[in-house]
Amino acid sequence: MRTEFHAEIDHLTVELGQMCEIAATVMTDATAALVHDDDDAAHRVGVELARLTYLHHSVDERAFAILARQAPVAHDLRVVMSAFPISADADRMGGLAANISKVSRRRGSTPVPPVALDVFAAMGRHAVALAERAHSAVLRTDLVAAQHITDGDEAMNALHRRLFTMVLDDRWEHGPIAAANVMLLGRFYERFADHAVSIARRVVFQASGQLPNIGASPM
Template sequence: MRTTFHAELDRLAAELGAMCATAGSIMSSATAAVVYGDMNAADRVWSELSHLSALNQRVQDRTLTVLARQAPVARELRFVVSAIRIAGDADRMGGLAANVAKVAQRNHPAPAIPSDTTAHFAEMGRVAVELANRAHHALADFDADKAREVGPADREMNDLHRRLFTLVSDATWTHGAAAAVDVALLGRFYERFADHAVEIARRIVFEATGETPERTDYEAAMEATL
């Protein structure tokens, strides 16, 4: 009975990892749509998002089954509770990536962003996918050390987001208000995507150690603005 139970928890961890990997793939496709005007990539977003939703439903069903049949306690209960929350974060990551693709589709056939911001968004996309992949690898065995590796990439995303805001608010911006709004929105989508990856990492550390990592001063300040 316990062997079956632990096999169920292993499948749950694998599905959570697959959710993070899928969220990263969605963001990769969405970034290609925004940066390069690739509408085939934008179309892929929706099929990938459907797959993510199916994974999320599978995780929710499995966690309910485990709670009902196994009545887990202590660390096992902590694992199941963390799994529910991680699935929610990964699902939101996919939704934020889909919002990026929507901006590209709404502006098509015109470029979604000014040409002097494409390199910036390409880099934000790269970092976002890296964050999702790091969360994926940490979930393979709920490895706290791997989860802590999410932090440096998140700080890189925060720096990119700050520089983007400076660019849009600068007096030398010549692309108009509509482009500024789109660029600001896109930056926010990427930054929030990263925030959810950080939350996943924090939950992995909690599950593995029983301790919740403290938020950085930057994270606390950003949370206070929400």
């Protein structure tokens, strides 16, 4: 019976890791769609997002079943209870990346100035790295990877501030619609990073039983 229980816990953890991995893939394709106007990448976003949604439901169902049938305690209980917010965070990461892809498909009507694309390319690289670190942290309860997520979030915040500086500069010549578009995209990247930080906090909670104050939980 305990062998079956731990197999279920392991399966739950693997699915959570897969969700973080898919979130990284979706962000890779979404950024390619935005920065390089890559229609094939934009199409892949929808395919991968469907996989992410399926896993989100699978994780929730599996976690509820473990709670109902196995009555886990201590560390095992923390792992199962953390699965719900981690799954929600990873699913939201995919949704935010998909929003970036949607904006890229509207570039004809809501332009993204070339001056901002280099910043978005950098934000995309940071976002993918954060999701990959979340994947490692979840699969291995890797506290070093969890801390690196926090460090990466600080870099993302710096890039987000750079967008503000760009748009508010007197030399901005692309108009208010482009400015609003740039800030909206920046917000998507910044919130993606916040959800990765939330996953890191849950990994630390699994290991220690304490929820660290390394970043506010995103809405």
